[in-house]
Amino acid sequence: MEVADGVARLVEDGTIAGSTLTLDRAFKRAVTVDGLSVEDAVTALSANPARLLGMADTIGSLEPGKFADLVLLDSAYDLKGVMRRGEWVIGPQLH
Numbered sequence: 001m002e003v004a005d006g007v008a009r010l011v012e013d014g015t016i017a018g019s020t021l022t023l024d025r026a027f028k029r030a031v032t033v034d035g036l037s038v039e040d041a042v043t044a045l046s047a048n049p050a051r052l053l054g055m056a057d058t059i060g061s062l063e064p065g066k067f068a069d070l071v072l073l074d075s076a077y078d079l080k081g082v083m084r085r086g087e088w089v090i091g092p093q094l095h
Contacts, residue, residue, distance in 0.1 A: 006020050008020050024077070024078075024079045026045065027045055027073070028073075028076075028078070032077065046059075048060075067085045068083055068085060080093045081093060
């Protein structure tokens with residue numbers, strides 16, 4: 001697969017191979033363009049997938065006993081940090 005100009009294509013024949021949309025960009029679009037509330041967008045990108053995967057007892061929300069997985073966004077919904085199981089793997093980059 002090769003990505004050029006934001007499009008993923010198979011090298012063999014140039015067929016579109018999939019999306020290059022990241023979840024932080026999907027979240028930002030859902031709130032700023034599509035008009036979802038922050039709460040609905042958070043649920044759509046965290047709690048619903050966790051429930052559908054049968055993992056809602058360990059992921060999908062911040063509650064005692066669950067993994068501390070979170071994404072930190074600024075007021076413009078741009079990525080500032082990522083925490084996985086209680087450890088920062090990106091950032092936080094606070095300005």
